[in-house]
Amino acid sequence: MTAAVDDRTARTPGSWRRVDAAAGGLGLDLGLYAASAVFAAVTAGTSTLLPHRAWGAVAAVGYLLAALAVAGQLAARRRDPGSALAGLPARWAVTGFAWATTALLPLIWQGAQRAAGRTDRAQEEVVVVEHAAARLVDTGTPYLGHDAIAALPADERLLGYTPYQPGMAVFGLPRALADGWWTDARVWFAVGTAVALALAVRALRPPHGAGHGPLAAAVLRGVQAATVLPVCALTLATGGDDLPVLALCLLALAFAAAGRPGRAGLAIGLAGALKLFAWPVALVLIAWAATRRSTVRLAAGALGVPALALVPALLVDRDALVENVLRFPLGHGLVTSPAQSPFPGHLIATALPAGRVVAAALLVAAGVGIAVRLLRRPPRTAVATAAICGYGLLAAILLMPSTRFGYLLYPIALLAWAPALAGGVRRSAATP
Numbered sequence: 001m002t003a004a005v006d007d008r009t010a011r012t013p014g015s016w017r018r019v020d021a022a023a024g025g026l027g028l029d030l031g032l033y034a035a036s037a038v039f040a041a042v043t044a045g046t047s048t049l050l051p052h053r054a055w056g057a058v059a060a061v062g063y064l065l066a067a068l069a070v071a072g073q074l075a076a077r078r079r080d081p082g083s084a085l086a087g088l089p090a091r092w093a094v095t096g097f098a099w100a101t102t103a104l105l106p107l108i109w110q111g112a113q114r115a116a117g118r119t120d121r122a123q124e125e126v127v128v129v130e131h132a133a134a135r136l137v138d139t140g141t142p143y144l145g146h147d148a149i150a151a152l153p154a155d156e157r158l159l160g161y162t163p164y165q166p167g168m169a170v171f172g173l174p175r176a177l178a179d180g181w182w183t184d185a186r187v188w189f190a191v192g193t194a195v196a197l198a199l200a201v202r203a204l205r206p207p208h209g210a211g212h213g214p215l216a217a218a219v220l221r222g223v224q225a226a227t228v229l230p231v232c233a234l235t236l237a238t239g240g241d242d243l244p245v246l247a248l249c250l251l252a253l254a255f256a257a258a259g260r261p262g263r264a265g266l267a268i269g270l271a272g273a274l275k276l277f278a279w280p281v282a283l284v285l286i287a288w289a290a291t292r293r294s295t296v297r298l299a300a301g302a303l304g305v306p307a308l309a310l311v312p313a314l315l316v317d318r319d320a321l322v323e324n325v326l327r328f329p330l331g332h333g334l335v336t337s338p339a340q341s342p343f344p345g346h347l348i349a350t351a352l353p354a355g356r357v358v359a360a361a362l363l364v365a366a367g368v369g370i371a372v373r374l375l376r377r378p379p380r381t382a383v384a385t386a387a388i389c390g391y392g393l394l395a396a397i398l399l400m401p402s403t404r405f406g407y408l409l410y411p412i413a414l415l416a417w418a419p420a421l422a423g424g425v426r427r428s429a430a431t432p
Contacts, residue, residue, distance in 0.1 A: 023074060024086060025217050030070045032224065033098060037063035039230045040102070050120040051238040055106045059233060062101025066228075069094045088216060095224055103233040104190060110237065111184035122186070123239035124159060129185045132162040133172030141313045142169035143320035149334055157335045161328045166321075167273035167309045168241060189240035196247035196267070197223060200254040206423055218419040225416035226250060231409045239406075245275045246410055249389070250417050252285060257382035257421035261289050265298035269305030276329070277410060279306075280396070281389045287378040288385045331356075331402065341405040349401035356401050363399040366392075382421040390414035 020028055037060050044056030073094070077086035084090060114121040132142035142162050149160040162169070171192065174183035181187070204219050226232055226246060236243045248271035255264035268285055271278030282302040289298035313321045327333050340346055345363065349355040370392045379385040394411035397403050 020221060021214070021217075024077060025088075025091060025221070026070055026074050026077065026086060028221075029091060029094070029224075030067060030074065032228070033063050033067035033070060036102070036228070036230045036233075037067055040234075043230075043234070049123070049238075051110060051123055052234065054110055054121065055234050055237045058106040058109060059102040059230070059237070062098060062105065063228075065101065066094055066098040069097070088220065091217075091220060095220065095228060098228040099233070102228060102230075103236045106237040107184075107186050107190060107240070108181060111181040111187060114184065115179065115181045122184070125239040125241045126185050128159055128162055129164070129168055129241060130172035130175040131159065132164070132169040133176040133185075136166075136169045137173070137176050139316065141316040141320060142166055143313060143317065143324045145317055145320035146323045146334070148320075149323070158338070161333060161335070162324045163329050163337070164241065164275055165273050165306060165309060165325065166313045167270070167306075168275065171241070171244070186236065186238075186240040189244050190236055192244035193226075193236065193247040196244065196251045197226060200247070200251040203251070203254040203258045203260070204420055204423060215420065215423040218422070222250070222413070222417040222420040226409075226413040229409070229412065231406060231412065235406050235409060241275070242277070242406065242409060245271050245278055246413055248274070249278055249281045249410075250413065252281070253382050253386050253389075253414075253417060253421060256285060256288060256385060257423065261292065261294035261298040262301065265289075265301030266305065267301075269301040269303070272302065272306040273309035276325075277393070277407070280392060281414075284374065284379065284385055284389050284392070287374040288380070288382070291378050291380045329402075337402045341403055343398045343400070343403055345399040345401050346403065359399060359401045363396065366395045366399055370395075383418050386414050386418035386421055390418065 022028065040056040040060035040063055042056070044053050044060055047053045047056065073086045073090060076083040080086075110121040135144065136142045142164075144160050144162075149157050152160050171188040172185045174188060175185060177183070201219055201223065204215075206213065206216050226243075232243065232246075248267050252264045252267035252271065255261075255267055264285060268278060268282045272282050286295060286299050286302060289295045310321070323333065328335075329337065331337070345359040348362070349359040352358055370388065373388070379388055390411045393414065394408075397407045397411065
């Protein structure tokens, strides 16, 4: 009963469910692909970032073709409501096609051009991860120390920082060992993302005979939010480091919905070994596990995996780790982070006297509010857990003094993933 009440607090609004289910889900599919085609075309024509312009030129065609395919599905559905062309497997096929043409194709194209010598076919994140991997191979740590960064030319110091957890360097290892389009870090970001999402879908697989119901459709919608939504497809094709982190967070929530706290802990632990964005999700999952007397099983992976990933870097050069992972993100590095989207936190920090203090206070207040909520009423279902993670990260992104528009992919995908977890609510609540 308590789990059911808790789940109702995160239930999808009825109006949204009606929109989502219109024409068997095809209505929203058409809107998604058509709006995305417009976004990609505008990006191709107006973006000041060359990798983004290149993405838009390819992705606009992919989204347009996907929209035309859905229009054909709608026509088939009008002729025959039971047509296989309008069913869930066909929608999955169009989603796969859309991801291939709007994320994978531009990724491979840009990777090939970069391997041929073009220097404007990747965002800085790709270069940073690949350089981190090369340092990991050479020195045992992916980080440069303060003095080493200071010795770089002023215009190269930003790329000298690696503001990620040590595990992120793994995706750059192929480039450290060989040259070619296939060693581009984005290729391996995509591989990691695809594997994690495939495992998440498998964990949420409905019972035999229920593979075409509302919950199965919700899984598809959640996958669309993490793959073909422009903020995700663009990020994967041009930078990519956030996508495997997001996919592992979704996998952890899927394991939670399936009543597997140990596996959920390992998945979120792997995400936390890549990037700090996964750590708040880990804390909420630990609160969920506490309601099931599974805290130790989940926390062992959620906290243990990131801790193990940090050990080599701590042993080799502790100061370099602190400089990259703490000082730089907090604004105390030799250079300032370029992450400055016009969200409330950034506007407050730049426009008001003592604005950074005010923005930091608001961010802390939001964090305290979420912590109090977790202590007083911890989530008892994976649905509620995903909702808290989504809204919490949204608040953090909006209030951080330095942030990026692309970080919105986390709360959008987490909130879209929540309805897909409802199938595991009863099992998750009942399993000790």
